[in-house]
Amino acid sequence: DADVTQTPRNRITKTGKRIMLECSQTKGHDRMYWYRQDPGLGLRLIYYSFDVKDINKGEISDGYSVSRQAQAKFSLSLESAIPNQTALYFCATSQEYNEQFFGPGTRLTVL
Amino acid sequence: SQELEQSPQSLIVQEGKNLTINCTSSKTLYGLYWYKQKYGEGLIFLMMLQKGGEEKSHEKITAKLDEKKQQSSLHITASQPSHAGIYLCGAPNSGTYKYIFGTGTRLKVLA
Numbered sequence: 001d002a003d004v005t006q007t008p009r010n011r012i013t014k015t016g017k018r019i020m021l022e023c024s025q026t027k028g029h030d031r032m033y034w035y036r037q038d039p040g041l042g043l044r045l046i047y048y049s050f051d052v053k054d055i056n057k058g059e060i061s062d063g064y065s066v067s068r069q070a071q072a073k074f075s076l077s078l079e080s081a082i083p084n085q086t087a088l089y090f091c092a093t094s095q096e097y098n099e100q101f102f103g104p105g106t107r108l109t110v111l
Numbered sequence: 112s113q114e115l116e117q118s119p120q121s122l123i124v125q126e127g128k129n130l131t132i133n134c135t136s137s138k139t140l141y142g143l144y145w146y147k148q149k150y151g152e153g154l155i156f157l158m159m160l161q162k163g164g165e166e167k168s169h170e171k172i173t174a175k176l177d178e179k180k181q182q183s184s185l186h187i188t189a190s191q192p193s194h195a196g197i198y199l200c201g202a203p204n205s206g207t208y209k210y211i212f213g214t215g216t217r218l219k220v221l222a
Binding site: 004016026033039041043045048058086088090094097098099100101103104107 | 115140144146151152153154155156158199201203210212213214215
């Protein structure tokens with residue numbers, strides 16, 4: 001079984017809808033991250049969490065919110081989706097400042 | 112802020128050829144990670160380099176970190192179609208608790 005899982009893997013939604021992307025990990029890592037990937041822009045950090053009570057904004061947090069429900073779970077919400085949030089979203093984990101392990105990604109399309 | 116620049120942005124090689132991808136940092140690196148991403152999928156961790164002059168190999172892939180710790184290279188020997196994908200370098204952002212990533216090098220290997 002994969003160490004970092006994301007659900008859903010694909011989602012098509014309409015402008016204005018609320019969307020939640022979920023991430024779970026079995027690696028026992030304390031740190032979790034949400035990134036979005038756009039062609040030509042690489043990976044950009046949305047939010048990161050060092051533990052359940054420590055959540056921080058990344059470089060592009062506007063329009064997004066997160067919840068760290070447990071050490072193993074970190075969800076990303078789009079309160080009111082807009083078309084420019086169409087992207088590939090990745091969850092990642094790390095133990096302290098070591099290498100990150102990524103989930104398979106969620107492809108989100110906002111019409 | 113620190114940035115990672117990768118070159119080339121894309122590469123097409125004939126199967127069996129050697130190739131090199133470079134990652135240059137605007138500031139001293141305190142760790143450099145190489146990842147591979149198959150198109151539309153998650154990132155797979157390849158190698159981590161921390162010390163100046165360090166070199167690591169895995170199968171036909173060798174990564175080096177220069178003595179000044181501002182540039183890393185990834186070399187693939189006798190490329191195969193299975194090496195195709197996007198290669199990204201990533202690093203802890205000096206002075207922060209975040210990671211930064213290069214924009215990636217898209218590799219295609221022709222059979």
